[in-house]
Amino acid sequence: MDQAETYGAGQLPVGRKIGFTNKSIWPEYNIYASNWGYMYANTVLSLRENPTFEFNQRAMSLQPRIEPEVVLRMASVPSASMSDTELLDCVSWFAHGFEVVQSIYRDWKFNSAETTAAGALHQVLLIGRTIRPAASASKEEFISALGDVKVDLYRNQELMDRGGAKNVLGNPLNALRHLCEILENQSLHPRILPGEIITTGTMTKALPISVGDRWHTTLQQDGLQSVAHQGKGFESAGVEFKLREGSYPIHVEKSLALSNE
Template sequence: MNTPASASTIPDLVADVTRARLQAQPLPWPSTVPADVPMAYATALAVRGARSAGGERPVGYKVGFTNRTIWPRYEVYGPIWGTVWNSTLTQIDASAPNEGVLALKGLCEPRIEPEVVFGLREAPPPGCSLAQLVAAVDWVAHGYEIVHTHFPAWKFTAAQAVADGGLHGLLLVGHRVRLDAGAAPEAVMASLAGLRIKLYGDGVLKDQGTGANVLDGPVQALLHFVNELRATPGAPALQAGDVITTGTLTDAWPVAAGQTWHTEIEASGPLGGGLKGLKVRFE
């Protein structure tokens, strides 16, 4: 079992992460820093505390590397999680077109990830089943996470990715589909697992994916995260209103200012009529 880093090492790592984020510069770490994933989460939680003390507000979480098809490409072979902030979250109002504008300034080597996003009605009970988890969900949406890294050419260890904010940059959440309190869990799970998506960059088809790519379905990915969060020493408790994005359904694709990306979605079941394609323009 890995041992968390001693507290004396954390301030230096937090200073490095903060400097890299604010100056959009590479992190100066060799492959051995941080040495393991527990050390990385201790660092990430310390960064979370520092950012909160500075006035930013955590609003939820991103779950990364749930898509098994991309593990060999990045040499990260298991899911990780990080914090989403009020400063990094954009939500599209239901009365507006399902499209948004995001500024990429300050991000390093940004990439786009089409994902399924959940909003919690309440905190799921400890040791919850998939059915109990669905009952705790208030809404589902299609969104884009814009990931980035302070390690050049996207070369990092799992521990480095965790400490580097879980690679989170921005999150755009499209129109929400409300789940009734009595929604049939099996139908919701099947609808999301069977979802099919096409990702276009400037009108050109770049990639295709399915909900089953993320740990067999977004609900399953959400449950994995809920359990991992609760198993992480010092991690915050889930609460009503938390926004959680569950990992990319395709590979992550480089993006740049001036580009427009959009998706097309095919889904059946209870979410088939609600989840729509999403457009984003980058500045």
């Protein structure tokens, strides 16, 4: 489906996902470069409003996996030539959440071009509480603390993997810069615009989801809490997956209008 067909199907792009920014998972998939894909109004959801996510049979047939990520929303147009602090100024908020990825290719066997053709494997993004830097904190302190965030990923109370924001090209802002670099060399696609939501890549392995799973994260982020507005760091994420009959769930509310608090 090309972009015109996507618009015709009622899918409004609201942002981009960046794939394969975590180089530690490259050998698992035999993929050695990152890519990106669009996210849509019906695939970008509030985690607080969707603590339970219902798959239908078709969605489950696409071998879903879960990825804990750092998400951000653009306030202005970023550029690859910008410094870290200039990129930070382009961001209105950050959040922690889950991306659910999918594969139309059996057993997750594909090449780089195939993943790009499949929308960079995006299925849905679930976004938690949003945060922003404290006015009293230096930009450099916030950027450093953002990169120091660590995450433990649990399935049904069992620790499945550990990771952190440093796995995302060293810092989520580096992932944003990398996406800018890619787009500045792709004339067919527009640059990132104000209001777009960007999810920066998995901080752990991407792990298979089964119906009935309850996934949650715990975070180590003392440094981030000390430099975030009102001392509020990322909120630990949690979601339960269930099966339902019917069509793919459509949620269009609060896609780009997620809280700026």
